[in-house]
Amino acid sequence: MRALCWYGKEDVRVETVPDPRIINPHDAIVKITSTAICGSDLHLYDGVIPTLEKGDILGHEFMGEVVEVGSEVKNLKAGDRVVVPFTIACGNCYFCMKGLWASCDNSNPNAWMLEKAYGYSGAGLFGYSHMMGGYAGGQAEYARVPFADVGPMKIPDGLSDEQVLFLTDIFPTGYMAAENAQFAEGDTVAVWGAGPVGQFAIQSAWMLGAGRVISIDIVPERLELAATKGKAETINSTNENVVEKLRAMTGGRGPDACIDAVGMESSGHTPDAIYDKVKMAMKLETDRPTALREAITACRKGGTVSIPGVYGGVLDKFPMGAAFGKGLTFKMGQTNVHNYLKPLLKRIQKGEIDPSFIITHRLSLEEAPGAYHMFREKQDGCIKVVLKPQGVAA
Amino acid sequence: MTQNNQGQSPTAMFEKIWPGKIDQNKINVGDYERIGSVITGSVFTLYGLTRKSWLTRPLALIGGYLVQRGMSGTCALYQAFNINTARQGGNTNATLHANRAIKVKRAVTINKPVAELYSYWRNLENLPQIMEHLESVTVKDDKTSHWVAKGPAGITVDWDAEIFREKENEIIAWKSVEGGSVPNAGTVQFTDLGQDRGTEILVELDYDPPVGVIGAAFAKLFGEEPNQQIQEDLRHFKQKMEAGELPTTKGQPSGRQNQ
Numbered sequence A: 001m002r003a004l005c006w007y008g009k010e011d012v013r014v015e016t017v018p019d020p021r022i023i024n025p026h027d028a029i030v031k032i033t034s035t036a037i038c039g040s041d042l043h044l045y046d047g048v049i050p051t052l053e054k055g056d057i058l059g060h061e062f063m064g065e066v067v068e069v070g071s072e073v074k075n076l077k078a079g080d081r082v083v084v085p086f087t088i089a090c091g092n093c094y095f096c097m098k099g100l101w102a103s104c105d106n107s108n109p110n111a112w113m114l115e116k117a118y119g120y121s122g123a124g125l126f127g128y129s130h131m132m133g134g135y136a137g138g139q140a141e142y143a144r145v146p147f148a149d150v151g152p153m154k155i156p157d158g159l160s161d162e163q164v165l166f167l168t169d170i171f172p173t174g175y176m177a178a179e180n181a182q183f184a185e186g187d188t189v190a191v192w193g194a195g196p197v198g199q200f201a202i203q204s205a206w207m208l209g210a211g212r213v214i215s216i217d218i219v220p221e222r223l224e225l226a227a228t229k230g231k232a233e234t235i236n237s238t239n240e241n242v243v244e245k246l247r248a249m250t251g252g253r254g255p256d257a258c259i260d261a262v263g264m265e266s267s268g269h270t271p272d273a274i275y276d277k278v279k280m281a282m283k284l285e286t287d288r289p290t291a292l293r294e295a296i297t298a299c300r301k302g303g304t305v306s307i308p309g310v311y312g313g314v315l316d317k318f319p320m321g322a323a324f325g326k327g328l329t330f331k332m333g334q335t336n337v338h339n340y341l342k343p344l345l346k347r348i349q350k351g352e353i354d355p356s357f358i359i360t361h362r363l364s365l366e367e368a369p370g371a372y373h374m375f376r377e378k379q380d381g382c383i384k385v386v387l388k389p390q391g392v393a394a
Numbered sequence B: 001m002t003q004n005n006q007g008q009s010p011t012a013m014f015e016k017i018w019p020g021k022i023d024q025n026k027i028n029v030g031d032y033e034r035i036g037s038v039i040t041g042s043v044f045t046l047y048g049l050t051r052k053s054w055l056t057r058p059l060a061l062i063g064g065y066l067v068q069r070g071m072s073g074t075c076a077l078y079q080a081f082n083i084n085t086a087r088q089g090g091n092t093n094a095t096l097h098a099n100r101a102i103k104v105k106r107a108v109t110i111n112k113p114v115a116e117l118y119s120y121w122r123n124l125e126n127l128p129q130i131m132e133h134l135e136s137v138t139v140k141d142d143k144t145s146h147w148v149a150k151g152p153a154g155i156t157v158d159w160d161a162e163i164f165r166e167k168e169n170e171i172i173a174w175k176s177v178e179g180g181s182v183p184n185a186g187t188v189q190f191t192d193l194g195q196d197r198g199t200e201i202l203v204e205l206d207y208d209p210p211v212g213v214i215g216a217a218f219a220k221l222f223g224e225e226p227n228q229q230i231q232e233d234l235r236h237f238k239q240k241m242e243a244g245e246l247p248t249t250k251g252q253p254s255g256r257q258n259q
């Protein structure tokens, strides 16, 4: 089959690789009809997530048709159309049972790696480095889906791929970010990052009863989408002092909840960069934790900072004093996608939201390398790319 | 370390961060050295994991070792050379030949009833399914069994073991039969945590690394970090019991085959 493989920083290529096959009894093989490129993939593209190996297949937002199931998968059969959560979970451990699917104890074959770095390991993820399990991803014609009896959700007829594809990650991620923000009815929510995750966080904040939503980014067309589709007030942080502006907009009190939908993004935060800095006392390159620092500084006393944006290593110049002094609450983590599949599908079916509004580009799998570049550089108004491994017409 | 300064001592701090991980009697790495170990080890580990080159990959290993050494306060090497920076006197706690024995202690919590876990383990022939380095276990009679472990370069190591104490759903204790090439002894304890909290499995293993070729092979089996090996075995036990399979990526496609 054809698959997008990672070969190094800014080097991804579509190659012919062997087809995946059933390895474990709870596996299924899915023929992929739609797959997306995520902001998280950019961290891989930029080479800031450790433990990728040359030739790894990327992609964790994918859906398609089941073509084969392992002997222990009883709830799916060939021909079923499914969306696949990007977090892989066994469904039976302490964490899965508590709904903390992204903390599954049993799905990461390389748990020891994360244990060394983090103390304990979270769930395995598709296409996201070997310390996250090393599972081949879904920017490919086919993918092997472990614990297929637990994760994938069947999609009822009448819904297009584009309407349901983002249930695999970014819609639940935005929704969990809004839930994690723990705001009350009528509260003001500020969202850093108007990328796909930020856009869904904005939509979800309204669904959960926010009184005002303020979107902060540096890319005009993304702020525009946040204003038109997201009905958010906007701040362009290239030409505004975000903290001061938010203070002015909130009667001197600050937003009740702040969401960081930006993440590490810059190479200044990776463990190796930090190591280099500490060890060699080099100059700092930390321009991108700006969003998180701003969120902490801007948040009102006793407010909540919710962090869907991905961080991988050791943060530098983290304003702990401000967080402590104001009694802030932090909530963060990989999304427990499984919790949100059914409830969010319902919202889509009821017509409360059509997640396809963020798609700006529909391309073939072969065009993926160029698409990564375009998405990273935010060229051509790119906000979200959907790839069609079976052909663009499919 | 004395009793009255426990509240502030680094050891007390470690006890808080990693409760139950520390056996005071086995600590042979001094307090401040332990903190240094954890910090240096963490940085090495992160750095080593991020740089997969021949030059730095060993850093992750060394780092992991230092972290483990700092956290547990035990250092097999120190024991081997009878160096004790934590207190006066040697290690008086080893079950086997005092100072050369390697001691491993690891726990895991499994979301299954104690009886199910106990009976899986007690059927010793199941163990190669969850312990990577075991080739086979053959039960000879109710108490004795024959163990064959895989070594590097096709070498196998084998010994007879005897269960000398057991209590259903609580404990199994075994030791190698006198005269075997690898003197070892261990216990596995099962504790029902109640309230649907699952079952805690605690393994303690002592072994005396033999000298010579077999010794080298055996040392390889348990790796530079015997704790890590046992940790993986326990993880596999948990995965098998909870998830019904061991997660793996062996055999999946990648763009490496065509290079």
Ligand SMILES: NC(=O)c1ccc[n+]([C@@H]2O[C@H](COP(=O)([O-])OP(=O)(O)OC[C@H]3O[C@@H](n4cnc5c(N)ncnc54)[C@H](O)[C@@H]3O)[C@@H](O)[C@H]2O)c1
Binding pocket: A038, A039, A040, A041, A042, A043, A169, A170, A173, A192, A193, A194, A195, A196, A197, A198, A216, A217, A218, A219, A222, A237, A261, A262, A263, A264, A265, A288, A290, A291, A307, A308, A309, A310, A333, A334, A335, A383
């Ligand atoms: N928690 C999870 O499970 C999960 C899931 C998916 C994505 N993510 C993470 O969420 C983050 C966003 O994902 P995305 O797909 O929307 O990515 P994206 O790269 O498209 O969006 C990030 C946005 O942040 C903006 N930005 C950069 N610096 C900023 C700053 N200082 N202030 C305000 N805005 C700034 C960028 O212009 C961009 O629009 C990423 O870190 C991604 O890894 C997390």
Ligand SMILES: [Zn+2]
Binding pocket: A038, A039, A040, A041, A060, A061, A086, A169, A170
């Ligand atoms: Zn994603």
Ligand SMILES: [Zn+2]
Binding pocket: A089, A090, A091, A092, A093, A094, A095, A096, A097, A103, A104, A105, A106, A107
């Ligand atoms: Zn689980």
